[in-house]
Amino acid sequence: MKRYSGLLISAIFISILLISCGGDKPEMFKAGSIAEDEMDPEVWGKLFPLQYESWSKTKDPKPTGKSMYKKGWDKDKVVYDKLSEFPFLGLLFNGWGFGIEYNEPRGHHYAIIDQLEIDPSRVGPGGVCLACKSPLHKSMTEKHGMKYLTAKFNDALSMFPEKMKLVGPACADCHKPSDMSLRTNKLHLENGLKLIGKTEFTRQEQRTLACAQCHITYYVPRNTEKKVAGDVALPWTGGSWGNISIENIVKDLLTDTKRIEWKQNVTGFDMPFVRHPEFEMFTKSSVHFNAGVSCADCHMPYQRVGAYKVSNHDVTSPIKQDFASCNQCHTESADWLRKQVFTIQERTLSLMTRAGYANATAAKLFEIVHQNQAKGVKVDQNLYAKAKESYMEAFIRLNFVSAENSTGFHNSTEASRILGDSLAFAGKSETLLRQAITQAGIKLPEKINLDLKTYLNGRGKHKLNFKADQEFKDPYGTQDYFTPKEVKGL
Numbered sequence: 179m180k181r182y183s184g185l186l187i188s189a190i191f192i193s194i195l196l197i198s199c200g201g202d203k204p205e206m207f208k209a210g211s212i213a214e215d216e217m218d219p220e221v222w223g224k225l226f227p228l229q230y231e232s233w234s235k236t237k238d239p240k241p242t243g244k245s246m247y248k249k250g251w252d253k254d255k256v257v258y259d260k261l262s263e264f265p266f267l268g269l270l271f272n273g274w275g276f277g278i279e280y281n282e283p284r285g286h287h288y289a290i291i292d293q294l295e296i297d298p299s300r301v302g303p304g305g306v307c308l309a310c311k312s313p314l315h316k317s318m319t320e321k322h323g324m325k326y327l328t329a330k331f332n333d334a335l336s337m338f339p340e341k342m343k344l345v346g347p348a349c350a351d352c353h354k355p356s357d358m359s360l361r362t363n364k365l366h367l368e369n370g371l372k373l374i375g376k377t378e379f380t381r382q383e384q385r386t387l388a389c390a391q392c393h394i395t396y397y398v399p400r401n402t403e404k405k406v407a408g409d410v411a412l413p414w415t416g417g418s419w420g421n422i423s424i425e426n427i428v429k430d431l432l433t434d435t436k437r438i439e440w441k442q443n444v445t446g447f448d449m450p451f452v453r454h455p456e457f458e459m460f461t462k463s464s465v466h467f468n469a470g471v472s473c474a475d476c477h478m479p480y481q482r483v484g485a486y487k488v489s490n491h492d493v494t495s496p497i498k499q500d501f502a503s504c505n506q507c508h509t510e511s512a513d514w515l516r517k518q519v520f521t522i523q524e525r526t527l528s529l530m531t532r533a534g535y536a537n538a539t540a541a542k543l544f545e546i547v548h549q550n551q552a553k554g555v556k557v558d559q560n561l562y563a564k565a566k567e568s569y570m571e572a573f574i575r576l577n578f579v580s581a582e583n584s585t586g587f588h589n590s591t592e593a594s595r596i597l598g599d600s601l602a603f604a605g606k607s608e609t610l611l612r613q614a615i616t617q618a619g620i621k622l623p624e625k626i627n628l629d630l631k632t633y634l635n636g637r638g639k640h641k642l643n644f645k646a647d648q649e650f651k652d653p654y655g656t657q658d659y660f661t662p663k664e665v666k667g668l
């Protein structure tokens with residue numbers, strides 16, 4: 179109770195801050211002097227130099243040695259390879275760009291720069307890849323339609339004015355120039371919100387939606403040849419505000435071939451894909467969402483700059499900012515908060531390795547089945563179909579939690595629930611496959627070799643290899659029982 183009243187007092191304190199911050203605005207802001215269609219942050223920056231300066235800091239590397247599981251691009255300037263961190267993803271994503279090069283995120287400044295630097299397979303779809311990167315995406319889509327969306331990535335970029343080619347998330351994405359209130363600038367989000375029937379937003383909700391423009395999962399609609407067939411869309415059918423569940427997302431993604439984006443090499447299956455579902459995970463009844471906290475509360479805290487209170491636009495991990503944002507509400511020490519966050523992340527990670535290797539094992543069993551079918555062995559089709567259905571359920575759930583960028587923190591109990599289900603579905607798939615294989619008279623070893631080396635070494639244009647020092651092993655060591663070294667094949 180004592181802590182809760184502390185939080186309450188903090189909330190009042192924040193409100194006062196917000197009001198007093200509003201009071202600073204007139205001094206800094208000349209209404210109407212930014213054109214409605216102005217996209218260039220430098221122009222906005224002339225009126226709002228302090229926000230511009232902090233926004234520009236997303237370019238700077240962040241302190242090393244603070245975050246455990248989100249070492250984006252810190253002062254050590256190491257790029258962290260998600261496929262080395264989670265080796266099972268190398269096997270599971272093999273078949274397209276995500277299985278070649280898949281890095282931990284870094285600051286907003288690099289949104290488009292990273293697209294140019296990463297293996298070209300990752301921007302294969304073309305102009306549509308700019309949806310979550312450029313403030314021009316909406317106007318270009320409205321103006322040029324499919325010509326822009328399906329243009330080769332570099333051709334789409336060359337349709338931009340020179341100065342805007344490398345500009346990532348910008349002022350115009352989040353602010354209305356007439357009064358600097360919050361807005362969004364993405365057609366896919368407008369459509370997604372319609373799909374879940376949400377039309378009115380509180381200020382706190384807007385402070386979350388500013389981020390939901392990009393930190394959501396989406397699919398790139400495809401025709402039957404897997405060629406781009408439209409702007410990105412959100413698999414939110416059946417969801418509602420605060421309840422876009424994984425169950426509904428799975429159902430949506432498996433409705434038709436429009437949502438099928440790639441072929442998984444190991445199984446040969448046509449698959450959908452999940453990207454960075456921070457918004458969906460956070461808003462699904464997390465402790466903080468239910469307490470009315472927004473993304474900006476933790477990722478854009480107020481900081482004092484001279485006489486002003488300014489929202490910190492250098493959006494990054496709160497751990498790399500020494501929990502400054504948490505202190506608005508929590509009276510506990512940074513050490514306490516760090517321990518809570520790391521404990522949540524370790525537990526999530528442990529379960530993620532369990533579900534990840536179970537998925538990889540099921541995938542390898544499908545490979546064995548297919549190899550035998552090619553030799554003419556008959557396999558029970560009923561068992562096979564059930565195993566495949568169960569595998570899809572397992573894969574999308576693992577894909578969801580591993581693509582979510584907080585390693586569980588945004589909603590730890592939900593992350594565990596989803597991973598537990600992924601593990602159960604993968605186990606079911608394995609059981610059914612083993613039954614089908616045994617019935618077909620094929621002998622199986624007790625442990626299925628995953629041969630991860632073959633998936634992780636020599637990847638793509640940059641010939642990327644597995645980096646052992648980046649691997650996130652199960653913090654509790656339990657995974658070694660299920661997948662000992664020789665089984666992993668690393």
Ligand code: HEC
Pocket residue numbers: 199219222223226229230233347348349350351352353358360385388389474478487488489490491
């Ligand atoms: C990803 C979204 C996002 C981007 C990009 C962004 N802002 Fe903001 N900005 C916010 C949010 C959220 C707030 C808090 C607003 C609130 O609570 O009403 C804010 C607040 C502000 C304020 C009000 C005073 C303050 O500091 O709280 C100004 C002025 C401002 N931003 C200017 C800019 C400028 C200039 C740029 C570009 C250089 C920019 N913003 C880019 C999300 C963004």
Ligand code: HEC
Pocket residue numbers: 240250251282283284285286287288289290292293309310311312346347348351388389390391392393473474477478493494495
């Ligand atoms: C227009 C799209 C867009 C918007 C809007 C946006 N982001 Fe991002 N965000 C990205 C992309 C893209 C990256 C990855 C950039 C890279 O790695 O090159 C990213 C990276 C990040 C990171 C990692 C930064 C680091 O230092 O590693 C955080 C944290 C983050 N975003 C939080 C937010 C929050 C909070 C908001 C809302 C206030 C927000 N983002 C709004 C697209 C967006």
Ligand code: HEC
Pocket residue numbers: 245246247248249250282283284386389390393456457458460461466471472473474475476477494495496497498519583584585587588
């Ligand atoms: C209660 C505080 C809190 C809220 C609310 C919150 N986050 Fe986070 N977020 C964190 C913490 C803590 C991490 C873990 C950072 C780490 O491990 O270094 C994190 C991690 C992230 C990352 C990865 C950071 C990186 O460095 O790669 C992104 C992206 C992100 N959050 C976006 C969002 C978005 C979008 C929302 C709203 C939908 C949101 N967060 C809501 C606290 C919060």
Ligand code: HEC
Pocket residue numbers: 181182185465466469471472475476496501503504505506507508515518519590
């Ligand atoms: C705007 C207020 C606010 C901010 C900012 C905030 N929290 Fe919280 N936090 C709450 C409330 C309210 C609760 C639930 C009440 C309680 O039990 O204290 C909570 C609960 C928690 C819990 C326990 C529940 C859980 O998720 O395990 C942890 C841990 C936590 N917060 C960590 C953080 C960290 C770390 C940050 C900063 C990155 C942060 N919080 C920022 C308000 C906030």
